[in-house]
Amino acid sequence: MSADPENEYFSDGITEEIINALTTVKGLKVIARTSSFAFKNKNIDVRTIGDQLGVSTILEGSVRKAKKRVRITAQLISTNDGTHFWSKNFDRELEDIFALQDEISLLIADQIRENFGHFEIPSFSNAIPTQNIKAYDLWLKGSYHLKRKDFDDVKKAMNFFKGAIKIDPNYADAHAFLGEAYIHAASYNMIPSKEGNDLARNTAEKAIELDAENAKAHMMLAYIKLFSDWNWDAALIEYDKAIKYGLSDQNEFITYYYIFIKEDFERAVQVSKRVAETDPLDVHTHWQLGLIYYFARSFEEAIAAFNKALEVDATFAEAIRFRGLALGYLGKYNEALIDINRALGLTSGQGLANLDLLVVKILMGKKEEALAVIKKSKYMDSSDPALLFSLLNMPNEAIYWLDKAYEERSVTMVTLKNYWVWDNLRDNARFKEIYSQMNFPPSIKNKQILEPITIAQTPFISTSLLSKNEIENYLEKLEELMKVDEIYKDPSISLRHLAEKLELSPNKLSWLINEQIGTNFNEYINTFRLIAFKEKALNPNNSHLTLLGLAYESGFNSKTVFNVFFKKMEGMTPRVWVNSQEK
Template sequence: MSEVKRELAAIMFTDIAGYTAMMQENETEAINQRNRQRLVLDDFIPGHKGNILQTFGDGTLAVFPSAMDAVNCAVKIQFELQREPVCPLRIGIHSGDITYSEKDVYGDGVNVASRIESVSTAGGVFVSDKVFDEIKNQPSLPAVSMGMFEFKNVSRPVEVFALTCSGLKVPESIDAEGKLKSKLEVIAVLPFANMSSDPDNEYFSDGISEEILNALTKVEGLQVVARTSSFSFKGKNEDMRDIGKKLGASSLIEGSVRKAGNKVRITAQLINTADGTHYWSEVYDRSLEDIFAIQDEISLDIAHKLEKQFSSVHAPTHLVTSATTNLEAYEIYLKCIYKLSFAPTPELQLEVINELEKAIALDSNFSKAYALLADTYVTTGVWGLVKPIVAYSKAKEYSLKALSLNENLPEAHLAYADYIKYNEWDWDAVGNSISKALQLNPGYADAHSAYGNYLRSVGKYENALKYAEKASALDPLSVNLLNNLANNYVFTREFDKAERTYREALKINPASRPTQYEFAYMYCAKGEYQKAMDYVEEIINSGGKWIERKHLMALIYKNTGRPEKAKEMLDSYLTKVRRGETEADPWDLATLYTFNDDHANAVRYLNIAADEKIGAVVLIKFAVSLLGLHNDKGFKDLCTRIGLK
């Protein structure tokens, strides 16, 4: 009688994707693939302390003493089998109890590993949440969640992760049997088409779309894709099913707006992204004086239709309240929202401030206008368009006014949090204000991003990353949020994830200067300065000569054997300041002095930047450009002064 053994082990299942069909089409090729796979497994598994317990057709069951051994082995197996001729191997790994004898292997752990392998991708490595917990702190083994699964004969839902090491296959998503749907139904509101005779009414159709989007965020059981992502399809004739996949949305809302004199006609349609069919459509003919009532009616009609379609959705009795009694003020507000959606220039920011001042003059109780005005003043202060202390004072005044008029306005709470962040450095108050915004609107992508940045500032890095990831999930095509997420990955030294995220942002906007700039800095953070130089040259060769003027170049020069060029950049800047050709920017001088190893002057100018409330000072602990100062006592004292932990 064979001995029965019980142990806790990491269990690996493998098989060749499409092997049965391969056998039917070309038996010789299928056998060659199987034999090659077995040779690789016979070599690599024992080399990583593993033991092959069973082989069956094209499949293999092996065990390892640790999850690390199993995952490292799996990655190397896939790298080897990606060489020509490629073998489409699937791998699933789980940690758990296993019982085996000479002739049999069984246990819950075996079943889970087998189920994970069955949903995996050829060329990829999929692992259970239990395995992920054991490898998540290993920078060389990054992974991304594929969702929660209810597997047959497994008592609990299992979250499955895909390894994302460079060279491994990672699907965008999995639609497999057993995958649990999100508790929230995801819906996206596409920009309504402007059917008015005047093309300048585009702001109005966009504004109506966004107001409906914002209203639907209040519906229990719905997750509404944020504006940046849903509006990225404006003017594009893409298949609704493809848009749904890109946004991760099960339903889409599209429509049109025709505005003529004091009359408006709005059409709206609800579309199933699974097959492109229409759930519902309606036409609304109303007077402009009833604009808020129309928005409420449309939003509620959509919510009630979704409520009948999905059991998790629960519509309230009311979604939209009148923001203002002055139609002219409201149209000014919509025009400002429209202008700010186009990567606004400094001049446009100042123009928006002037326009919003007119709106609140027309209606002194227009809370949304006050909130947007406060937010815009914060931006002008951070950008240095208005003296920061002046801009932040205005931001405080207008955000508090907005809150006094409507304490349930999430945008006002976020604007007030930004004022505190940049002017007061009272991080507890920052966190409290952003928390309030999220309580009022749990789907507020910018608030999730802001809360993540707050958590990072107070030293809660792991939770900070979760909020950055959530923000990007809510607004998946937002380049700004992808950049923020990638920057978080750089700070936690998850460079593979950072690179993948920067590249994702560049797919959306190949000309994004902030993405290109931060991507180059990522290589510097890794200590790969020649790669940074190569990437900068790639940008320049593509027409991006702007980057040659950036102080990043001084850091690269310093670390690629050309410190004299870093010194030239500092001397050139100081000469321009002396000649009055440019104003002395404390942040610029701090970075240039850092790159030239003059830490005393670097810290001196950072303190000046803090005195002047220059926005970037709240990032000093996280800026790659200032990594060289982290051990300097003066720098540590400044971090304490700002409240950074």
């Protein structure tokens, strides 16, 4: 809801940090940034948003930055009826922004747990990435542009990250994100592939030197170990570190590893589907799922995923060109050519759609026409002509270029194991030598996906956090606090405050209330308030007081919460209930 375009990068950055923190809470489904941001600055009913994203709760708010101060508002809203569970304003010095992000994330997680049920909340990081707010501001701008992932934005992102590093050379995140920008720059042919990988490696290693637990840097090294070093074990080691230090295990890197290295197509599809579930309005997640289906030779499913991506962004050239390729392999050549030519139009004739056009013409049998173009073309990546000559079944020419690709350490070399375009070369002696030098690990034998895979939400399994004696002891103390001390009458009581009084961790108290009493924290507390309200409402001595006043005396701190909870429990409004008792 932030209304200042000049500070959009700042509010986006704060929002994303909160999303990232909440994502670490196991058992909590959190929609990713792209799909969340699709509703930014739009006046859309929360019920509509809830339906589109498949969520029960929405966090909305605003960020305002002025000189050295920041004001953040936040409110947690039910998508069922628009009820506000919680709202709060924060006014802080800009220097306190990192602690504030953690504080807001913790408060939100607490509120969701109190209203919906038990899950364990980890300790959110109190680490301060940089002491220099100007460097942080430049990093936020760089991150904002990097997420947009087009040509000009990648250049801007690199400049902002370099600026942040110039101000604070010890800013690990700036080094790590600069590494990612270099990898994107190489993929856009802004710089040669080897140069991009070398620069990314240097910046990632520098980030890890500054912060051994920098997840982004370890993920960048995982990509480099996979696509440039062809060190499969080292790639997984770096990947595992990235997950250990906070990145989600549902990501595109591991799908590439499953497809190209392990040939475990089912697991690759499962991961891609889960990513799409948590980011359903991001064109890239559906494109990525389509890509996985494509490399698994499930072309119909691939086309369906690319179509979904194009529903999100009809001009996304990568989805259009890959849909064209899938159509080509299904023999639907006219449709394939329409897609690929459209992709070429969107990219002003640049990019890999030129290669796709030749692939489809080869599949159509127009080999001489394709060969004439191949021979007069220049290639930045030697694997491109190698692939085309392989499809043309011209092994000598294909091997010539494949040798060059091997020396150049082309990223496409990781596809030798799985990609069918190399099938015409597999009996060639030199191909076998190159393949052997790649030292691929054994495959998972499931090269065919026979039917679409249905992904079920992984249930959160609760284990006992307290012994039998501890359970009895704390339940007894809890009952005393409620019935004797009447602590529920404190309108500001929270699960954490109650846990302090019991000298018990909030995670254990949450488990105790949910698993042993069979309700969530708010319903537990509000049940006592409801009983107190009924007693007061039926007491003639209180006839001069309003029902809302009696509700407040009973501990309720919101008219809406009181009315909604009362109707939920009694099936009628408080006034109707009181009148029914007087008859």
